[in-house]
Amino acid sequence: MTETMTGAEMVVRAMQDHDVDTLFGYPGGAVLPIYDALFQQNSVQHILVRHEQGAVHSAEGYARSSGKVGVVLVTSGPGATNAVTGLTDALMDSIPIVCFTGQVPTHLIGSDAFQECDTVGITRHCTKHNYLVKRIEDLPRIIHEAFYVARSGRPGPVVIDIPKDIQFQRGTYTGPGEVQHKSYRPKMEGDRRAIERAVDLMLKAKRPVFYTGGGVINAGPEASKTLRELVRLTGFPVTSTLMGLGAYPANDPLWLGMLGMHGTYEANLAMHGCDVMINIGARFDDRITGRLDAFSPGSRKIHVDIDPSSINKNVKVEVGIIGDAGNVLKEMLEIFKAKKRAEQAEEIRPWWKEINSWRARNSLSYQRSKDVIKPQYAVERLYALTKNRKTYVTTEVGQHQMWAAQHFHFDEPNRWMTSGGLGTMGYGLPAAIGVQLAHPDALVIDIAGEASILMNMQEMSTAAQYRLPVKIFILNNEYMGMVRQWQELLHGGRYSESYSSALPDFVKLAEAYHAKGIRCGDPAELDAAIHDMIDYPGPVIFDCLVAKEENCLPMIPSGKAHNEMILPDFAGEIGDIIDSKGKQLV
Amino acid sequence: MNTTHYPTLTTQQIIEKRTFCVLVDNEPGVLARIAGMFSGRGYNIESLTVSETEHEKHLSRITIVTSGTANVLNQIEAQLDRLVPVHKVVNLTSKAAIERELALVKVAQQGETKGEHRMEALRLAAAFGAKTVDATLTSFIFELAGPSDDVERFINLMAAIGLVEVSRTGVAAIARGAEGL
Ligand SMILES: Cc1cc2nc3c(=O)[nH]c(=O)nc-3n(C[C@H](O)[C@H](O)[C@H](O)COP(=O)(O)OP(=O)(O)OC[C@H]3O[C@@H](n4cnc5c(N)ncnc54)[C@H](O)[C@@H]3O)c2cc1C
Ligand SMILES: Cc1ncc(C[n+]2csc(CCOP(=O)(O)OP(=O)(O)O)c2C)c(N)n1
Ligand SMILES: [Mg+2]
Numbered sequence: 001m002t003e004t005m006t007g008a009e010m011v012v013r014a015m016q017d018h019d020v021d022t023l024f025g026y027p028g029g030a031v032l033p034i035y036d037a038l039f040q041q042n043s044v045q046h047i048l049v050r051h052e053q054g055a056v057h058s059a060e061g062y063a064r065s066s067g068k069v070g071v072v073l074v075t076s077g078p079g080a081t082n083a084v085t086g087l088t089d090a091l092m093d094s095i096p097i098v099c100f101t102g103q104v105p106t107h108l109i110g111s112d113a114f115q116e117c118d119t120v121g122i123t124r125h126c127t128k129h130n131y132l133v134k135r136i137e138d139l140p141r142i143i144h145e146a147f148y149v150a151r152s153g154r155p156g157p158v159v160i161d162i163p164k165d166i167q168f169q170r171g172t173y174t175g176p177g178e179v180q181h182k183s184y185r186p187k188m189e190g191d192r193r194a195i196e197r198a199v200d201l202m203l204k205a206k207r208p209v210f211y212t213g214g215g216v217i218n219a220g221p222e223a224s225k226t227l228r229e230l231v232r233l234t235g236f237p238v239t240s241t242l243m244g245l246g247a248y249p250a251n252d253p254l255w256l257g258m259l260g261m262h263g264t265y266e267a268n269l270a271m272h273g274c275d276v277m278i279n280i281g282a283r284f285d286d287r288i289t290g291r292l293d294a295f296s297p298g299s300r301k302i303h304v305d306i307d308p309s310s311i312n313k314n315v316k317v318e319v320g321i322i323g324d325a326g327n328v329l330k331e332m333l334e335i336f337k338a339k340k341r342a343e344q345a346e347e348i349r350p351w352w353k354e355i356n357s358w359r360a361r362n363s364l365s366y367q368r369s370k371d372v373i374k375p376q377y378a379v380e381r382l383y384a385l386t387k388n389r390k391t392y393v394t395t396e397v398g399q400h401q402m403w404a405a406q407h408f409h410f411d412e413p414n415r416w417m418t419s420g421g422l423g424t425m426g427y428g429l430p431a432a433i434g435v436q437l438a439h440p441d442a443l444v445i446d447i448a449g450e451a452s453i454l455m456n457m458q459e460m461s462t463a464a465q466y467r468l469p470v471k472i473f474i475l476n477n478e479y480m481g482m483v484r485q486w487q488e489l490l491h492g493g494r495y496s497e498s499y500s501s502a503l504p505d506f507v508k509l510a511e512a513y514h515a516k517g518i519r520c521g522d523p524a525e526l527d528a529a530i531h532d533m534i535d536y537p538g539p540v541i542f543d544c545l546v547a548k549e550e551n552c553l554p555m556i557p558s559g560k561a562h563n564e565m566i567l568p569d570f571a572g573e574i575g576d577i578i579d580s581k582g583k584q585l586v
Numbered sequence: 587m588n589t590t591h592y593p594t595l596t597t598q599q600i601i602e603k604r605t606f607c608v609l610v611d612n613e614p615g616v617l618a619r620i621a622g623m624f625s626g627r628g629y630n631i632e633s634l635t636v637s638e639t640e641h642e643k644h645l646s647r648i649t650i651v652t653s654g655t656a657n658v659l660n661q662i663e664a665q666l667d668r669l670v671p672v673h674k675v676v677n678l679t680s681k682a683a684i685e686r687e688l689a690l691v692k693v694a695q696q697g698e699t700k701g702e703h704r705m706e707a708l709r710l711a712a713a714f715g716a717k718t719v720d721a722t723l724t725s726f727i728f729e730l731a732g733p734s735d736d737v738e739r740f741i742n743l744m745a746a747i748g749l750v751e752v753s754r755t756g757v758a759a760i761a762r763g764a765e766g767l
Contacts, residue, residue, distance in 0.1 A: 124619060125626055129670040132614065149670055183611055183673040309664035312657065 002174055007139050008033035008167040011100060014143040015044050017176050020071050022047060022062060022437050024055040028075025030102025030115060033167035047437065047466060050458035052079050054430035056086020056157075057456070060095045061434030064417045065392055067220060069151050070434065072099040077115030080161075081122065085424060087157045088126040092421025093243065094218055096155035098146050099127075105165040106134060119161045128156030133163065136171035144179040153186025154307040155218055186306060190323030190331060198278070198302040198319045199335045203344065205276035207351040208236040211259065211288075214243030214420070215281015215305060215325045217413050223326030224248070224413040227280065230333045235345055237355055239267035241282050242405055243420045250409035256355070257364070260288045261556050262402040265363035265565060266355050268554075271296050272562035273354070279303040281325040284314040285421075294561035304328045363554045364406050365568050373523050375400065375475045375546040379407040379447065382473060385530050390442045392435045394418065396428040396452030399481035399552040404447040426455030432470040433462055443471070443534065450476040450543075451500050460513035463539040471533050473542045474506060477550065485551050489574050490583050510541035521545035558585035599655045603632070605678040605685060605759050606663065608648040609767060611671040612638055619669055620648060629662055630654065633687070633734075633756040645673070651734075651757050674767060681761040689737045689754045691716070694725035696748040707747050714740045725750070 005013065011034050015023065023046050027035045038046050049055040052074045059070025070090075074083050080101040090097045104113040120132045129149050131142045139162070146158040202208060210231055216223050224247040231238045231254055238248050239256040248255055257264035259271055271277065271288075277299045282288070284303075289295040292314065301317040303310070304325055311320035321328055366376045379400075393408055394417040395401040401418055410416050417435060419427035428446040436444045446453075453474055463470050483498040507517030516536050520529035520543075533540045553568045559582030566574060610616050617636055624631050633651040638644075652662060666675045678685070693707050704726075711718060711728045714736065720727035730740050734757060741752055761767075 120615060121618070124615065124622055130615075134614075154668075181670075184670045307668060309661065309668050311664075313661055313664075316657075 002172050004170055005173050006033065006037070006168055006170050007133075007136050007162065008037040010139050010171070010173050011143065011162070011167070012037040012041060012044060013173055014140060014176070015071060016041075018069070018144075018147045020044055020069070023071045023073055024049055024058045024062070024434070025073030026052050026055060026075065026079060028079050028102060028115070030076035030104060030164050031073060031079075031100070031167075033164065034073060034100070034102070046073075047433075047462065049430065050461050051456060052082035053086050053426065054433075054456050054459045054462065056083050056090065056097065056099065057424075057427050057430035058434035058437075058459075058462075059097050059099075060086065060090050060093075060427075061394060061417050061431030062438045063095050063097065063434075064217075064431075065414050065435040066438040067414065068438075069096045069098055069147055072097060074099065074101055075115070076102045076104055076119065077117045080117060080119040084122060084126055085422075087123055087159065089419055089422045089424045089427065090157040091126050091128065093419065094155050094214060095157070096150040097157035098150050099157060099159045101159055101161045102167075103132070103161045103163040106163045107165070109163065119159065123159045126157070127159050128154075130159035130161065132161045133166050136166055136169040139166065139171065140174050141179050144176040145181050147176070148179075148181055149184055152184070187308075187322050188306075188324045188327055190304065190321040190328035192331065194319055194321045195328060195331045196335060198321060199332055199339060201276050201300055201302060201319065202234065202236075202278060202336065203339055203341060205236070205344075206347055207273060207275040208234070208278065208348065209256075209270045209274040209276075210236055210238040210278045210280065211240075211271060211282055212238060212244045212247055212280045213241040213282025216244055216247040218306075219281065219325035221413055223324075223329055226326060226329040226333055230329055230336065233333065233336060233340065235348065236278075237270055237352070239263070239270065241285065241288060241420070242418060244282060245405060245416045246410035246413045249411040251411055256359075258405055260285075261290070262406065262552055262554065264406075265361050265554055265567060266358040268556065268562040268565060269358045270355055274299045277301045279305075279317070280329065281305060283310045286314070289314060290556045291559055291561045296562070361567060363565070363567055366550075366553075369547065370523060373521060373526060373544060373546045375403050375477065375550055376407050377523065378473075378475060378526065378544050378546055379403050381526055382445065382447070382530060383408045385527065386443060386445070386534065390439070391415065392417070392432075392439060392442050392444045394428040394431040394435060394444070394446045396446070396448045396455075397423045397425045397482075398449040398452055399477070399485065399550070400447055400449045400475040402552045403475065408447070425449075425452035429453060429456050429470070429472060430459045430462075432472070433459060433468055436468040436470050437466070444469075445471045445473055448472055448474045449481065450474050450478065450503055450506075451480045454504075457509070460510075460515060460539065460541075464514040467538065469536070469538050469540075471540045471542065473533070474544055475546050476503075476506070476543055477546050477548045478503065479548060481550070482552070484549070488551070489557065490578055492575060506541050506543035510539075513539070513541075515539040515541055517541050517543065519543040519545065558582050599657075601653055601655060602659065603651060603653045603679070604659045605683065605757060606650045606652065606666065607676045607678050607759060607767065608650065608666055608672060609674040610646050610648060611673065612644040612646040613671055616646070616671050617648070619671070620650075620666065623665055623669065624652070624662075627665065629658065635756040635758055649678075649757055649759050676761070676767060678759045678761055683759045683761045685733060685757050685759040686731055687734055687737055687755050687757045688729065688731045689741065689752060690719070691728045691730065691741060691744055691749065692725060692751040693728070693744050693748050694750045703747050707744065710740070710743050710747075716740065
């Protein structure tokens with residue numbers, strides 16, 4: 001299957017060949033030929049964002065909620081540099097993205113031409129791989145490789161920088177079937193002997209815990225199914241990172257809730273006290289381990305990860321298994337089934353008793369109020385009133401993000417989109433737009449903070465243009481709450497620059513963007529207001545006025561171990577908890 | 587009492603040297619990618635050499651000498667291996683490889699130094715098996731190929747005699763025995 005066409009036509013043709021139905025982009029001089037080629041076809045829908053950062057986050061939301069590769073098109077220079085935050089975000093959270101950037105014509109590269117920047121140089125460290133296309137002959141191969149690299153192994157963003165003259169040149173297009181990457185072959189199958197050793201450890205465990213992460217989501221919905229089967233077969237408790245929420249259903253009795261800095265008491269103490277830890281697709285991030293030398297001191301650790309560099313990076317493990325979580329889980333399940341010992345249920349009973357006593361501390365509880373909406377209460381109600389629908393949640397970054405993770409419960413994978421690794425304020429609204437495009441009939445909610453939402457507010461225009469009924473639910477505490485909380489914890493309550501002054505009137509702002517605005521500050525009216533939001537067929541900005549100085553608890557303060565959590569019933573001054581060494585950590 | 591929050595460097599964490607051979611696609615930017623990975627993650631590069639080895643296959647061979655604790659060195663190997671254009675990473679240190687580098691060493695008469703120093707320079711060069719590749723009435727250039735330690739010692743000796751300039755290639759290395767990469 002070969003055909004002659006221009007470089008620009010090849011880009012569009014390759015998108016069609018890779019089943020791309022949605023493209024997020026913003027035009028400019030260096031990509032005009034591609035925009036011209038897009039104009040002359042109907043199978044790829046171009047979504048015009050209002051800022052290139054928004055394009056990448058939208059593509060991330062689209063990708064994370066659908067399992068497909070997200071695709072972006074931006075111009076040279078400022079178009080490319082605006083995309084950098086999104087690319088870095090996708091790299092940190094392992095999201096498959098292919099980003100086309102325009103470049104000045106080849107003969108001008110290096111001359112400081114108009115809107116020239118060294119895109120491959122700038123994005124080398126924030127992409128899984130990148131390419132500068134110097135010859136039309138290479139273009140089709142590079143595009144097919146880019147899609148393969150983006151989605152294979154540990155997924156990530158790939159940039160293809162295409163000079164304008166290459167977009168005009170004619171060449172021969174070859175389809176994706178004929179391309180194989182020269183060097184990149186991630187290992188998908190786990191080593192059988194290592195898996196057997198892992199199962200042997202699991203079978204002997206008295207205090208086991210599953211610690212699952214974003215890798216299970218990356219491995220696809222089948223992997224979540226297998227995880228459920230395996231967990232239920234073993235009867236072991238299971239916790240997950242922020243990135244893995246939904247892989248295991250939150251309404252299940254074996255579920256301990258999220259772990260880590262703002263995780264539940266039972267999840268963190270189970271990690272601390274376990275004798276066998278089974279990590280499936282999580283990367284021992286510092287929000288999880290806390291103080292490394294005190295991290296789960298007595299456990300033998302199993303780690304399943306597709307990226308060999310994740311294994312033994314932060315924490316030394318006894319059994320490392322390199323492979324796709326879905327494949328390895330299947331084998332674990334099969335071996336465990338064959339060797340299962342009925343007595344083990346009895347042997348782990350004391351462990352469950354201990355866990356249940358931790359559960360009884362009710363670490364997600366909070367002081368309720370009749371006068372003011374507690375942010376936790378708002379998320380609780382939002383969950384209660386939407387749980388019977390097909391609901392997708394995105395977030396911005398801050399306290400609201402953690403409250404969403406704690407109080408909105410996910411029973412399915414791919415329903416929860418959040419910026420975990422980079423923690424990018426401004427992620428949630430564009431991501432929600434991407435999710436809504438992938439799931440036109442679903443209810444898509446961005447749980448936001450009043451500060452974060454302003455970082456990519458311009459994307460409301462995008463939502464309006466394409467009639468995307470995304471719901472922006474702002475937990476408006478008039479503070480950069482997470483910053484304020486750390487200032488209370490670490491800096492004597494001196495709230496330096498963390499107050500959200502001169503906020504816009506969010507209801508009027510919604511109206512200015514052709515959307516509906518709702519404001520609510522009374523707990524008694526909250527349910528009705530949420531119903532109004534859900535029932536409205538277009539985009540909504542919901543300004544939920546919440547308690548201003550609520551802290552997000554429980555919390556493992558920086559530099560502390562898992563068994564040194566601050567719980568909601570803590571009575572002292574939180575400003576006295578962290579010592580000078582801990583203050584240096586982030 | 588452990589007052590730090592991350593484990594302190596204890597005596598068990600010995601800093602070792604390791605030589606990696608990295609086979610890469612000879613595509614633009616590949617060296618920047620590798621060097622950038624080292625600087626971005628805070629790893630040391632003690633020596634780095636690169637050149638195309640198999641032109642038809644577009645392959646280059648990069649030899650990197652680096653140092654760190656065993657954990658860091660294993661992490662470096664994994665980080666190299668996950669770069670998309672990398673075909674293969676081999677830990678040559680574990681294979682008792684042959685390691686050589688080449689140095690060009692310029693020595694010149696300094697102020698009052700007399701013929702005695704000239705003779706001494708030539709004697710040392712002969713002892714190390716260095717070739718004299720250039721000579722003037724007041725200077726020599728020696729070419730020495732050998733293990734880095736030898737090169738190091740030779741340069742130190744020449745410093746006492748009138749070292750002007752050194753140019754070193756960095757390490758090239760290859761595993762012993764019949765087997766290829
Ligand atoms: C304000 C804030 C607070 C936070 N607090 C917390 C907190 O309390 N708790 C918490 O958990 N997180 C928290 N985070 C998020 C945290 O920073 C990390 O992003 C998160 O913990 C990482 O999740 P993960 O380990 O699942 O790894 P991910 O980043 O999801 O990485 C996935 C891992 O799986 C591997 N993988 C990918 N695909 C596959 C596959 N197919 N098969 C097998 N393996 C695969 C990858 O190689 C990688 O190692 C917080 C973030 C912010 C912004
Ligand atoms: C782009 C960016 N800049 C700065 C930060 C640091 N930061 C983390 S949380 C936060 C405050 C967020 O405030 P808001 O959106 O109101 O959320 P809240 O914590 O109040 O729920 C800031 C400034 C960040 N994560 N991202
Ligand atoms: Mg706020």
